[in-house]
Amino acid sequence: MSLWESSLAVRIPVADGLLGVKPMSHSNISIFVPHLGCPHRCSFCDQNAITGSNALPDGEYVKALLSKALDDGLDPASSEIAFFGGSFTAIPREYMLELLESCQPFLKQGFQGIRLSTRPDCVSYEILDILRDYGVRTVELGAQSMDDSVLLLNERGHTSLDVELASSRIKEYGIRLGLQMMVGLYGSTKELDILTAKRLIALNPDEARIYPVAVMRGTTLGRLYESGEYRTYPMDEALELLAKLLSMFSESGIPVIKLGLHSSVDVESRLLGGIYHPALRELCESLIYRRELESMIEKEGVREFTVPKRNLSSAIGHKKSNLSYFREKGIEISIKPSDSQTERLLPAQI
Numbered sequence: 529m530s531l532w533e534s535s536l537a538v539r540i541p542v543a544d545g546l547l548g549v550k551p552m553s554h555s556n557i558s559i560f561v562p563h564l565g566c567p568h569r570c571s572f573c574d575q576n577a578i579t580g581s582n583a584l585p586d587g588e589y590v591k592a593l594l595s596k597a598l599d600d601g602l603d604p605a606s607s608e609i610a611f612f613g614g615s616f617t618a619i620p621r622e623y624m625l626e627l628l629e630s631c632q633p634f635l636k637q638g639f640q641g642i643r644l645s646t647r648p649d650c651v652s653y654e655i656l657d658i659l660r661d662y663g664v665r666t667v668e669l670g671a672q673s674m675d676d677s678v679l680l681l682n683e684r685g686h687t688s689l690d691v692e693l694a695s696s697r698i699k700e701y702g703i704r705l706g707l708q709m710m711v712g713l714y715g716s717t718k719e720l721d722i723l724t725a726k727r728l729i730a731l732n733p734d735e736a737r738i739y740p741v742a743v744m745r746g747t748t749l750g751r752l753y754e755s756g757e758y759r760t761y762p763m764d765e766a767l768e769l770l771a772k773l774l775s776m777f778s779e780s781g782i783p784v785i786k787l788g789l790h791s792s793v794d795v796e797s798r799l800l801g802g803i804y805h806p807a808l809r810e811l812c813e814s815l816i817y818r819r820e821l822e823s824m825i826e827k828e829g830v831r832e833f834t835v836p837k838r839n840l841s842s843a844i845g846h847k848k849s850n851l852s853y854f855r856e857k858g859i860e861i862s863i864k865p866s867d868s869q870t871e872r873l874l875p876a877q878i
């Protein structure tokens with residue numbers, strides 16, 4: 529995975545938004561702290577494959593990375609310094625402080641703040657005092673599921689109550705809250721995944737990430753998968769579910785800043801199965817558009833549509849799948865780009 533996760537597509541639902549896609553120029557300078565600090569090895573986790581990193585960064589590495597980004601012309605005003613992987617607030621205290629300290633001169637140069645990801649059971653008031661003092665702007669919690677039996681089966685080592693407590697504490701401190709959920713975990717069902725989304729939405733996060741399970745070799749899930757004891761949802765059912773979850777967050781005004789893993793050689797070389805596709809988000813968005821097209825064709829008899837330019841490929845579908853879908857039903861449609869600011873698909877004459 530690239531260390532510089534640039535031009536993150538941030539999804540901003542609008543009043544009548546279908547997908548709420550609005551690219552904002554936001555960058556994360558991403559620094560990975562793999563596995564250190566994790567009191568558990570969760571059933572699905574292979575951080576080294578996901579982050580493509582084994583090495584532990586130190587303060588000097590962080591400073592060099594940030595200096596280079598600035599030299600390369602990065603605009604700090606639209607960027608966060610992001611510590612991902614592992615459980616940042618559970619790493620040895622001295623090391624955590626070294627990393628946070630190394631960011632301080634760069635915060636003075638105008639970076640938006642620090643972003644980090646951690647576990648819900650590692651967010652005490654004492655930790656939050658430190659994070660606030662060091663300019664942490666966003667904390668992402670790996671909630672993964674809000675069903676306690678699913679959390680237990682997947683060796684998470686925390687409960688749904690921990691997610692609720694940590695979320696309210698983070699908000700109490702005025703720190704932005706990100707919540708991450710997984711889809712298709714061992715022991716979960718589509719109903720439980722929808723329930724998880726509902727409970728996360730009720731916590732009113734500033735943003736969310738949705739990670740369907742990609743089963744990696746060498747993990748507990750990998751072993752269960754190889755023995756035939758565990759399977760995730762078939763891809764067509766998974767896409768329907770993900771499209772529903774995406775719509776649920778968008779309709780609640782919560783941007784989903786990531787859906788699915790970055791595609792990479794590291795992930796693909798260790799992948800055994802699960803819900804993985806390099807264009808997963810586009811597939812889900814295409815499906816949402818397909819449903820919208822179906823409804824408008826049925827209710828209004830429309831065949832020609834316009835859509836904001838940035839959403840054109842989602843509306844047409846991955847490899848033009850939406851056009852062929854309707855063609856196979858004997859319906860010819862056309863979808864043209866427009867300069868409209870609304871996110872909705874519109875009949876062409878409007």
Ligand code: SF4
Binds near residue numbers: 567575613
């Ligand atoms: S807490 Fe996160 S990084 Fe640690 S083992 Fe679990 S999923 Fe992996």
